[in-house]
Amino acid sequence: MALITYREALNRALREEMERDENVFLLGEEVGEYDGAYKVSKGLLDEFGEWRVRDTPIAENGFAGLGVGAAMVGLRPVVEFMTWNFALLAFDAIVNSAAKMYAMSGGQYNVPIVFRGPGGSALQLSAQHSQVPDPWYANIPGLKVCTPATPADALGLLKSAIRDNDPVVFIEGELLYNVKGEVPDGEHLVPIGVADVKRAGADVTIVTHAKMVHVALQAADQLAKEFEVEAEVIDLRCVRPLDTGLAIESVRKTNRAVVLEEGWPIAGIGAQLVDDIQREAFDALDAPIARVSGLDVPMHYARSLEKLIVPSPETVIRAVKHVCYLD
Amino acid sequence: MALITYREALNRALREEMERDENVFLLGEEVGEYDGAYKVSKGLLDEFGEWRVRDTPIAENGFAGLGVGAAMVGLRPVVEFMTWNFALLAFDAIVNSAAKMYAMSGGQYNVPIVFRGPGGSALQLSAQHSQVPDPWYANIPGLKVCTPATPADALGLLKSAIRDNDPVVFIEGELLYNVKGEVPDGEHLVPIGVADVKRAGADVTIVTHAKMVHVALQAADQLAKEFEVEAEVIDLRCVRPLDTGLAIESVRKTNRAVVLEEGWPIAGIGAQLVDDIQREAFDALDAPIARVSGLDVPMHYARSLEKLIVPSPETVIRAVKHVCYLD
Amino acid sequence: MASTEDVVNQDQFDGIPKEKLLEILRSMLMSRRFEEKTAESYQVGKIGGFCHLYIGQEAVATGAISALREDDYVITAYRDHAQALVRGMSPRKVMAELYGRIDGCSGGAGGSMHMFDKDINFMGGHGIVGTHLPIATGVGYAIRYRQTDQVCLCFFGDSVVNGGPFHEAFNMTAKWELPVVYIVENNSYGMGTDIDRVAAVDELFLRACAYQGKRAEQVDGQDVLAVHAAVKRAVVRAREEKRPTFIEAQTYRYLGHSMSDPAHGVYRTREEVAQERERDPINTFVDQLTDAGVITDEQVEEIDQQVIAEVEDAAEFAENSAVPGPEEIYRNVYSDEYRGGADGRDAWR
């Protein structure tokens, strides 16, 4: 076990996979000379050279499409978007080309590519730079979507994503890069599409993913201290495949659920969780499932409002108290 | 009352609003000389001239952005996408520019623009040309999203959309253009974000929108004939604002609900409906809410499979029988 | 290599062996006859969806692809039957795909717009205008990455030159010196829009001026040998110098944009179409060959009959191929066992 940051975990995953397979290469804005806008690719250019660590022009749709073409002939591109907000320009390359190639070629051309970068809000980046794309990509068959919350999951999932033979949308947390956590020594792989219990508890189930896992854990600690409510925190880790089995099992035990996400409410990941849980555990539910999401507005720049728009432990606690009839 | 097609209704809405307000103009591929790929803009170039009916190059992101700029200085562009599949290239202009301008300018620059075109699958158009974008746009604050199912709603909603001061995503049914229906004579406006009961019934509630309204109505007729089940069919008409009030009311009466959509299941519109209904009518539900959606795959070209991927009356009937414990 | 006897000496054929000339003729005829049959089958409802025919443009695909090596790559847009056939895809596979049958090149999943055949490096068949250009750039990137001497040939339509993907792809291809030959099939129209009405440039090949390192030239797309020669030069340049080239082939589409579109219509006159048919690429080439005594009219007729027979066989094969069954629905969504949202979420099927 070693204690490293989420950023270091991603860097290690890239280095290990590039050393393991010469077909793996990284491309994107500033990934080379600059070591990446968030320094995730630190040192890789020096180690692997410009053909394997390629600085691109600002042409998201173009270099995402380039990645698709390279993947179709057997390379394994890792396309870095400086942030997922800029990938809106590459939405077509991801959804119409990458996600559909294998199906529309009748299973001839699979596309082993990873699209990665930070998503979600950070600090005061305002409307165009603070978005959660998770639900859009989770909706698309042909893609897999990973959203790691911890260094260990970031390491293990990115390695699995690079080895995966299908396109993977890999959404990192802009505010998680400095988060530290234990990661196993040696090869560490986390299977794509398998949820994880991040905290055990018998009274209520909190289902969430990405950055919100940390918010849920903070809320859970406070709930235990102040209200003697033991919350089970389930981290989906990926939103496609969406593994709701653990959550459903947990709800059958706790009979109460809160689903939490950073993004906007309408047709969000939380909505899908509610659908799956009520379908599979209807009779086990003692109360309607409560959803907590980011507020339904473009992000404000003012810190005073940003704080209120993104879900906080307090919001989660209120929701939990409601489903536990403590309010 | 006059009996006209959905296509004629849209054409009438455009003509009436262009005559009413000289700031309204139409732009897109083939909208002029060619009368529109689906002939929705028939005759408009002759009547209004090239500055108000502009044939564009194939540059979706560019002309969508052009529309945003024109709208910011007071014009009212109607941007036609030949189909919404091509709008994936304009996703940034719609989501990062149109939807956020009013908020990020602190309420100074509203964007009175309509983005319109056909969505969903048609007949054997395969993966890249058969997609339902409804959930992606419904997720975005700053947008309004209309999905009319009938000529009367197409007419009334498009006129309201053009008069609306905010960006409206207007998704037409590629297979609905030839559908005929009664439309009131004279000015007909349908408010954006108000659902409508398309068939009354006391035994089960079917909540849906767009093309699936017709599938639901067929299913309802068969259910009445063959199983004496009277289904209430609620047409959302818009998916943002998402008016679930009628649906919730109906479920309180029928105690059973099926939510139906053409698109993919994960984080779809149906998921949001389940969330809203179970939250507001939890105690009224006698059974879990059943969801029917398109299958979770890129669309196949083969007609034999396309038929199975898009929800049919038979699928809906199976779901209804399930929630009514008739299976 | 062809032995000296087969080499036709007229310089007009600049040393192309006779067998190669006949292969080129045969390819053009195949493409023409195949699509005449396609139109017929479409009219009687055996083919569905959007179907774009190449009739009139045969010299472009044939002249270009015949200049490639077997291990090179070919990629194009949705008007892709000719490129697939010339590249060597069996007419049976192409027709079965059009019929939406299990023996189609893409198992009936793609249809007319999405022909793919990995065995011959035929990379599709893409439906979103312009978006396959960056994909071609990626193939070129992979070639240099692996340091092989392959080439990627990318066809696209005139309307592509006004879109962002064209610009982003050309800039990266030129900057990184990727072995890609881009060839625009300039048939003057994007659907019903005359390219001159929407492009702020007189001659499309001039757009290359904005990408130093990318050579450009214009060629008569109705002259199969001219196209062949231009692409051959470009291929050598790509293979040996790793430099991209942009070729504008001026051609013409005889029929409507797609099967649901009239041959002329408001955007062009019946006369214009009739006049363009005068410079038919196949007739022109046949005359060239017969005048030069390379082949007789009877031999042309013979080849034509063989081609027609092969097309009929393809149609019959397609007719008898199985319609894809439900078990195919989820098969090619992912290359592993994951089956999408299938679990419980579509319980009603």
Place this chain on the structure above:
Amino acid sequence: MASTEDVVNQDQFDGIPKEKLLEILRSMLMSRRFEEKTAESYQVGKIGGFCHLYIGQEAVATGAISALREDDYVITAYRDHAQALVRGMSPRKVMAELYGRIDGCSGGAGGSMHMFDKDINFMGGHGIVGTHLPIATGVGYAIRYRQTDQVCLCFFGDSVVNGGPFHEAFNMTAKWELPVVYIVENNSYGMGTDIDRVAAVDELFLRACAYQGKRAEQVDGQDVLAVHAAVKRAVVRAREEKRPTFIEAQTYRYLGHSMSDPAHGVYRTREEVAQERERDPINTFVDQLTDAGVITDEQVEEIDQQVIAEVEDAAEFAENSAVPGPEEIYRNVYSDEYRGGADGRDAWR
């Protein structure tokens, strides 16, 4: 109009009235001092988010905007403080926006990257590279639509020339002859990337060759009068002939890409930055004015002091402006009463 006495006779000022020259000097000083204060406030945490300073590039925004009429439009990217100030936005409004306060030009909703002021036709302030170019094209379209003689001036960074939005916007602007003046602030770098490493063209203005009808020229972006003259010509052309122009202004950014980025770093040397600082646009212009006797060093000092005082006042104003309260959250999402998913879906706030 300025009376003849105010007109400075040296041709080097090609007839620009003295008051106008002083206004230009004042604008550059304001932009410089304002951003020095901005950096200071950022360091102590009074300003957050991404913050991109224009220090070193002042001559571009000042020279260009000073050539406009009040009813013309201005639009730019996220490096937008200088353009806002030169256009006439009050320093108080800009600083309050940076502080995220209610009296900011956008009520604290936009911050550094999104300055907007409808009263002076200042259209932002856009964060996604290149995507405001089509918006400018739309403004040009609206001008011709309404048949007024306004002009739209659009600033953007060098890295924009490699993206699709640039291409699509330039093609439409040139084809439809829209009165838009596009000016690229070529500071040689896009973040840490030297433009020469990613653009397949030596001189950015050459890209205009692909869009007939769009004139292009290159100008020294550190010479405020040269920029002013070039933009003035372009504006006349746009106003009278309805023709677009593409101007490349060669300039330099002294500080890091944003406040979180070091001044030089791996992509450029300390020496390069020091050397570029030698041709400081403000010093150059001051020398020009004093040498020509238009103004004395004392008078420059006086203006500078006034500017500094105004900046301090702006900071104090921002400091005292209210922090937006919860009631602001949903206010500007829609211009009618619809409040998004608020109903029930966020019951826990």
